[in-house]
Amino acid sequence: MPKEYDLVVIGGGIGGYSGAIKAAKAGLNVALVERDLIGGTCLNRGCIPTKAYLKSAQAIREFEGISEFGIETDAKYNVKFLKVKQRKEEIVGNLRNGVQSLIKMNKIDYFQGEGSVLGTSIFTPKSGSVMIKPQGDADEIILTPKNVLIATGSRPASLPNIPVDEKNILTSNGILELEKLPKSIAIIGGGVIGVEWASLLHWMGVDVSIIEFQDRLIINESQKVSAQLKKEFEKQGIKIHLSTKVESVVIKDGLTKVTAEAGDKKIEIDSEKVLMAVGRRPNVEDIGLEAANVDFDKHGIKVNEYYQTSAENIYAVGDVIPTLQLAHVAAAESELAIDKILEKNVVPLEYENIPRGIYTYPEIASVGITDGSDGHEGKAKHGQFDFKFNGKSMIMNESIGQVEVFSDKDSDDLIGVSIVGPHATDLISEPSLGIYLNATPGELGSTVHPHPSLSEVIMEAARDVDSNSLNK
Ligand code: NAD
Secondary structure: OOOOEEEEEEEEHHHHHHHHHHHHOOOOOEEEOOOOOHHHHHHOHHHHHHHHHHHHHHHHHHHHHHHHOOOOOOOOOOHHHHHHHHHHHHHHHHHHHHHHHHHOOOOOOOOOEEEEEEEEOOOOOOOEEEEEEOOOOOOOOEEEEEEEEEOOEEEEEEOOOOOOOOOEEEOOOOOOOOOOOOOOOEEEHHHOHHHHHHHHHHHHEEEEEEOOOOOOOOOOOOHHHHHHHHHHHHHHHOOEEEEEEEEEEEEEEEEEEEEEEOOOOEEEEEEEEEEOOOOOEEOOOOOOOOOOOOOEEEEOOOOOOOEEHHHHHHEOOHHHHOOOOOHHHHHHHHHHHHHHHOOOOOOOOOOOOOEEEEOOOOOOEEEOOOOOOOOOOEEEEEEEHHHHHHHHHHHHOOOOEEEEEEEEOOOOOOEEEEEEEOOOHHOOOOHHHHHOOOOOHHHHOOOOOOOOOOOHHHHHHHOOOOOOOOOO
């Protein structure tokens, strides 16, 4: 007899496990199916391991600048990359154990294997049963849930003419398995993954080139921020080729040659490795979507604002649906889907007000509109304050960057904040809360902020919207 559940979740990444835990806490009888490691992309192959590497890169940068703090040393540093990798693996392992304990504590039945949804048949009269193919020779298991949550995530995309071998031509998965730093790397794609890897590898001593098809890096941020990152990267020694389309990569004698077209010019870039960072594709294959009548296309599974698919009782969240591919978005979507299953009153997510962070040096973060153009021409008021005028930034010797605040000219509501500078990805939470609570820049600016702190830059930029900054 198939075992019955209130909810079966397919995929144990942040989208899947957040929903499973929330549902179990609400008293539902829940099963979670994962084919690989619990924690998914973010924990095992994305956010967490790359940020662990970035911390090592930051340590190098701080060591190189130590004389600025009045400390002289003749000591040299050596990057013991295996140790850097081991540290990353320990952090990932600890977090994975944490998720595993939460699953146990909340009495979620955990199944290791490939999960797929089934259509109707004599054995499964209702669409939405789940089949699990365990690894090895064990028999398939069928579960019959009231509801299914699909959170199968995404995988790195590649270009049709470029043979990824995860040895010389790597994706963001393969690069995390390297045991030795390459001397040089050509990164195809100047999006978020491309610039984060460029930044961390550069500080670890790798010669980095970025090749980007568009005329600027990080296309989702403002023109100003893109240009600023390019300028800072070039100052550091990272080579950037914009408006350049990669045509082919060949591997010869263990080295790579990228051939690309920049206008009517052809360029060639020789390097030890290539990283493909040209986006991610949703994992929609082999999970039974056609059989279960779930609509999808190459962009992912189609859902309504409550994450219900075209099949009654099947929900989908995270990178497998065509919304922002961010870990915190997957978790938020998953919680809302569970609220819907629990028949609670659900307010749909406002995607434009979700904070975004880019963990480069300098760090970048934004929420809402980023430059008063994107459909807000003439409708936005703007304020700005630079980190170089802030006491805490001076103390930290971190003076690059600024906070920009945008408000609606008519309603005075805060509609966007863009930050380039130290701890941008932490600082963005305050303006995100401001937007969520419909605050005005005046309210943000009249909130007393601790002194000295980096957060004063947000306060000053907010005050600058009404020309009220005392320090400008
Ligand atoms: P992306 O879509 O952000 O960037 C890919 C870039 O590759 C684009 O700028 C595109 O123009 C370029 N490109 C495509 N084909 C090319 C070609 N032939 N030659 C040169 N350039 C080419 O994708 P990504 O950087 O791979 O990131 C994937 C997803 O993961 C994104 O949605 C991103 O938001 C998410 N992510 C987020 C974070 C974070 O929030 N810090 C970190 C990593 C990944």
